[in-house]
Amino acid sequence: MRHELLGRSGLWLGAAAAVTLVLPLVSSSFAIDIYIRVLLFAFIGVAWNLMGGYAKQLSLGHAAYFGLGAYTSTILQIRFDISPWIGMLAGGVVAMLASLPIGALCFRLRGPYFAIATIATAQVLMLLFLKFRDFAWGAEGTTIPNLGDAPLMMQFDGKAPYYYIALALLAIGLLITYAIERSWMGYYLVAVGEDEDAAEAIGVDALRMKRNIYLISAFLTALAGTFYVQYIYFIDPNVAFSFNISVEAALVSIVGGIGTLWGPVVGTVLLEPTSALLQSWLGSGRGGVQLTIYSLILIAVILYQPAGLIGVLTDIATRFAPGRQARAKEAPLDG
Amino acid sequence: MAEALAVRNLSRRFGGLRAVQDLSFSVQEGETVALIGPNGAGKTTSFNLITGYYRPDTGSVAAFGRELVGLRPHDICAHGLARTFQVARPFGKMTVLANVMTGALLRDRSLDGARERAAQVIDFVGLSAKQHAPARDLTTIDQRRLELARALATQPRLLLLDEVMAGLNPTEIDQAVALVAKLAQRGLTIVIVEHVMRAIMAVATHIVVLDHGQKIAEGNPQEVVANQDVIRAYLGTGYAHAEPVGDARC
Numbered sequence: 001m002r003h004e005l006l007g008r009s010g011l012w013l014g015a016a017a018a019v020t021l022v023l024p025l026v027s028s029s030f031a032i033d034i035y036i037r038v039l040l041f042a043f044i045g046v047a048w049n050l051m052g053g054y055a056k057q058l059s060l061g062h063a064a065y066f067g068l069g070a071y072t073s074t075i076l077q078i079r080f081d082i083s084p085w086i087g088m089l090a091g092g093v094v095a096m097l098a099s100l101p102i103g104a105l106c107f108r109l110r111g112p113y114f115a116i117a118t119i120a121t122a123q124v125l126m127l128l129f130l131k132f133r134d135f136a137w138g139a140e141g142t143t144i145p146n147l148g149d150a151p152l153m154m155q156f157d158g159k160a161p162y163y164y165i166a167l168a169l170l171a172i173g174l175l176i177t178y179a180i181e182r183s184w185m186g187y188y189l190v191a192v193g194e195d196e197d198a199a200e201a202i203g204v205d206a207l208r209m210k211r212n213i214y215l216i217s218a219f220l221t222a223l224a225g226t227f228y229v230q231y232i233y234f235i236d237p238n239v240a241f242s243f244n245i246s247v248e249a250a251l252v253s254i255v256g257g258i259g260t261l262w263g264p265v266v267g268t269v270l271l272e273p274t275s276a277l278l279q280s281w282l283g284s285g286r287g288g289v290q291l292t293i294y295s296l297i298l299i300a301v302i303l304y305q306p307a308g309l310i311g312v313l314t315d316i317a318t319r320f321a322p323g324r325q326a327r328a329k330e331a332p333l334d335g
Numbered sequence: 336m337a338e339a340l341a342v343r344n345l346s347r348r349f350g351g352l353r354a355v356q357d358l359s360f361s362v363q364e365g366e367t368v369a370l371i372g373p374n375g376a377g378k379t380t381s382f383n384l385i386t387g388y389y390r391p392d393t394g395s396v397a398a399f400g401r402e403l404v405g406l407r408p409h410d411i412c413a414h415g416l417a418r419t420f421q422v423a424r425p426f427g428k429m430t431v432l433a434n435v436m437t438g439a440l441l442r443d444r445s446l447d448g449a450r451e452r453a454a455q456v457i458d459f460v461g462l463s464a465k466q467h468a469p470a471r472d473l474t475t476i477d478q479r480r481l482e483l484a485r486a487l488a489t490q491p492r493l494l495l496l497d498e499v500m501a502g503l504n505p506t507e508i509d510q511a512v513a514l515v516a517k518l519a520q521r522g523l524t525i526v527i528v529e530h531v532m533r534a535i536m537a538v539a540t541h542i543v544v545l546d547h548g549q550k551i552a553e554g555n556p557q558e559v560v561a562n563q564d565v566i567r568a569y570l571g572t573g574y575a576h577a578e579p580v581g582d583a584r585c
Contacts, residue, residue: 194426203441
């Protein structure tokens with residue numbers, strides 16, 4: 001019984017993987033650009049969700065790590081000629097180091113106060129980088145030198161390679177989430193998210209759990225930052241530390257389904273193309289019509305499906321394949 | 336018998352309120368000690384001081400030979416002291432099984448081991464039929480059972496129960512008393528805060544009475560219910576010479 005079910009979902013997964021792999025080969029450049037944005041924001045959402053979703057530490061300052069990742073790799077590339085592939089990992093490490101003092105300060109606060117404090121950290125970093133004219137180009141920012149087709153410097157001719165990098169990042173993020181969800185850490189994180197004091201009472205070191213998941217979340221977010229500036233060939237403090245990044249990271253997870261493996265992916269698949277298509281159809285000129293429609297979609301989802309769209313999908317899946325309910329109850333949140 | 340818990344001169348004030356004043360008592364291994372007293376006597380505060388949720392202003396708490404003051408609650412749990420909360424605090428999103436597994440993971444990081452251990456404890460408290468239900472859907476008594484199971488899953492040497500019987504009906508109280516008695520029989524050391532006198536008389540081997548943050552009496556159940564200070568604290572001076580009623584529920 002279980003084997004057959006695993007086989008069937010394996011089949012679905014295989015089919016989905018095949019489609020995602022072939023997609024850029026048969027799509028227009030405009031479409032690939034949307035796919036890349038979907039994959040990238042899904043990845044940022046997955047990184048955010050580890051902390052915001054499982055441990056319910058609602059950060060609105062993940063742009064801090066996105067920006068640190070972006071700046072670290074860019075500075076290393078332009079000033080020291082170091083490949084962004086290495087710079088990407090270096091950026092991740094810088095983000096992890098930054099998350100320690102930021103966490104030490106912000107984790108003293110709970111709920112909305114925590115969220116506000118994290119907004120401040122990203123804003124402070126943005127202001128700092130506006131002042132760093134000597135080594136980080138200040139407010140002007142810089143373009144990243146175009147070396148043509150240079151895979152070792154994370155630069156490519158077409159868009160397809162970027163697509164595959166973003167896909168790989170997302171796959172890594174999902175694998176990490178899956179591994180955490182199915183281990184003791186998943187249980188401890190959800191326990192901390194549900195009730196910190198009760199978690200402490202049964203031996204959960206809540207502060208350590210929060211710090212550790214923040215490290216992982218910051219590291220992954222920084223990878224996205226490097227990738228993004230390599231993709232758009234430009235960096236300035238407003239791009240790197242954009243509040244939009246922080247909001248988007250939280251939004252795709254909340255809309256898709258907070259604290260679930262696929263939630264951020266589902267949320268991004270709905271929100272990103274909608275936003276991109278609305279913008280291209282309606283333009284940005286007509287008094288923000290596309291923003292209004294986008295907001296209406298958000299309001300509708302949050303009103304009618306507060307647990308996220310993943311709930312709707314699960315309901316449909318169980319209707320068509322009732323046996324799926326009997327799947328191994330491994331994750332802390334499974335019924 | 337060795338000393339499981341030694342509370343020495345414990346004090347804590349909140350602003351002008353002396354919540355606990357110079358409290359000392361000790362618990363021997365295998366004993367069931369009840370902490371009783373009127374509302375606001377400092378029972379729950381004492382629990383929070385012992386289990387690391389509050390820091391005492393002065394005094395010390397030692398369990399199994401180790402000083403606990405300054406340790407965080409999770410350290411104290413790892414040292415073998417598990418507590419429940421007055422208002423049950425289940426992880427609502429999780430199932431009953433996942434709640435208890437989270438407790439069991441303290442001693443065994445493998446999910447399979449934790450699941451096995453959790454299933455045993457859930458069976459012990461009588462929640463097996465509901466182990467796949469989300470914790471938030473449980474009734475009050477079942478939430479208390481869950482709270483107890485989650486604490487037991489951490490394999491404590493000393494269990495601190497904070498008013499596990501408040502709000503239960505008489506049948507449920509009997510069930511709860513039977514559970515506590517069964518744990519005591521297995522040799523577990525228990526400190527219990529309780530208002531339900533019937534329950535205390537049934538399970539306690541030793542009683543400590545608090546009033547206004549101070550210990551006013553201590554002894555075995557028969558001694559304590561006959562104590563004039565205790566009757567005065569509970570019923571007022573007018574009743575100081577009344578006959579003690581074993582079944583009084585205060």
